[in-house]
Every structure is written in C-alpha cells, then in structure tokens.
Amino acid sequence: MSIILIRTTILYLIIVAAIRIMGKRQLGELQPSELVVTIMVSNIATLSIEDTNIPLLGSLLPIFMLVTCEVVMSVITLKSKAIRKVVSGNPRIIIKDGTVSQKEMRSLRWSIDDLMEQLRDKNIFDPSEVSFAVVETAGTLSIYQKFDARPATAKMLCIPPDGEPDAPPLIVISDGELDKDSLKFCNLTEAWLEKVLAEKELAVKDVFLMSCNRRAEYHITRKEGKKQ
C-alpha cells in the first residue's frame, strides 16, 4: 500500500510538471492532438499506480515522450501552416448573413440543438442576428453579430473618453498580503496605501481583499471578525 501512495505522489508531481511543460494552451480549449495526449497521459499514469509490477520508469518515459511529441508538434505547427491544417483542421463558417449552412452542419455532424446551444451560450437566441459564425478548430463557436443586433459601444454612441487612465482594477491586497507589483502597475505608492488604510483604521493584515485601478479608485473587503 505504501508503495502505491509513494508512486501516486511521484506520478502526480510528474504529471503536473508535464502539463506545465505543455503550456497554458493545454489547460484551455483542447486541440485534437492535445486531447489525445491528455487522455493517454492519464491512462498511462493509472496503469503504473494500479499495477506495482510495472516499473515506474515504464510510466514516466511514455508520459515524457508524449509531452515531447506534443511540444515538438506545436513548434512544427507554429512554423508550418500546411501541417497546422492537417493536425488541427480549419475553422468553418457555419452561419453567413443569418443563413445557417446545412452542408457545414452535416460535415461537422452538428445538430440544430448543438448550434442553438452554442448560440444561446453567447446570448444569441435568433440565428438571423448573426452576420458570421465560425466553428473554431477547438470546437468553439465564434460569432460576429449583425450591426443592428450588436450591443452599443461608446464609439457608436459618440461618447468621448474622459481622459483618465484606462486600465482594469487589480488585486492590491489578497488575504492580508500586499502585492507590490499590482500597486506599481496602478502607479500608486505604499505611502498612499498606508494613508488609505490608516483612514479606515486598518492594517494590511486586516484586509481580505483590496482592488484598485489607475484612477486610485479602490474597494476594500475587511477580514471577517474585523469591525467596520
């Protein structure tokens, strides 16, 4: 039993390292080759955990070989468009000017329900509102809506920018720990932060979450048990 525990721990660490080597692409939408590698890695690891008769190297070598093949393949596909087409396929236009292409639907083996589910996932309930819908190589649907169905933007409404720095808010304090990089990104100093916290009679360790943007607009969530 102890052998199984040790082997499982080793394989867990190895697989985490392997997935890290494969990169972030692996964690999001899977390309066909990435899906194959993920399934195979999990199966190979299980074999070695279940059967202590198999040497650990008998699992580690194929896992690393698959990771190597995957990374080499991703480098090759990055360089060659032809190989990229063979390995990952092509994006397919499934809706054009509000008209669903039945030929593409048959080719992709998508039912109307599949299509409508994907559209609803993008908050579109009527295919006629879609100017272009493309099925990406990872199987997701990308949509470009018709002009009259598109949500209004500031540009459409001719609203000028207010001249203030435009950047998303970042987490400056997380569970009582200060993130100096975020503070620097917001062009703010620790002295400013200390002043803000002092006004609220707080220390960094008392803050559960503090987000802030470049306009120095912030929001603080105190740790539970700290009085308001």
Add this chain to the structure above:
Amino acid sequence: MKRLGIVLCLLAAMILVSIYSIYRVERMHGEMTARLDEIAETTAREDSEALVEQVGALRDYWDREEKTLILFLRHSHVDDLTRSIMRLPALTQYRNIAELNAELDTIRWQIDHLRDSELPNLRTVM
C-alpha cells in the same frame, strides 16, 4: 523556444535511459549465458565442488544485477528468473542433475526472453 529546449533535454535523457537499459540487459544476458554454459559443462564433468562454487557465483551475480534490472523490466519477469536461480543451490547440493539441467534451460529461455522483449525490433514493437 525555452519549452522546446526543455523537451529536447528530456528526449536526450529518455534516449540515454533506453540505451542504458538495453546495455544492462545485453550485459546481463552475455554474462549469464557464459556462466550457464560453464555450469552445464561442469555438470557434464560431474565435478561437484566446482558446480557448487559456480552456482553460488551465479546467484551472487544475479543478486547484484536484479537491483538494477528491476528499474527497467517488469517485476514479474525478474521475479520468475530469481525464483529459478534460487532453486539451483539446492538442486546442486542434492545432486539432482536432471532437474538442475531442466532449470538451467528454463533460466536460459527466461534471459533470452528478457533480452528479446527489451530490444526494439519489428516483432517486439508490433
């Protein structure tokens, strides 16, 4: 490109491990075959003292090799071979020559099988 560098290093390490495992199995095969031949000759000469000595030496050699081979080979294959080798001293001591010869043949077949299953060729790959 950093990732490519890492996987190329991994690939080199994996090839080295594979070559080393083949080298160890080949070396074990050569050494064991030579020792088994010697034992077979001694058995034919009916030299009991030399036989006990050679079988003891074979067992010691296998005890050392087993520790490394278990890292590369299926444990059940290595265990089968160990079991056969463990029988040799008793067979020698009680002069059961017929059984000893049969066990030597079994060991010979097992080490041939171990080597064949480790060497990459069309038959083993397929």
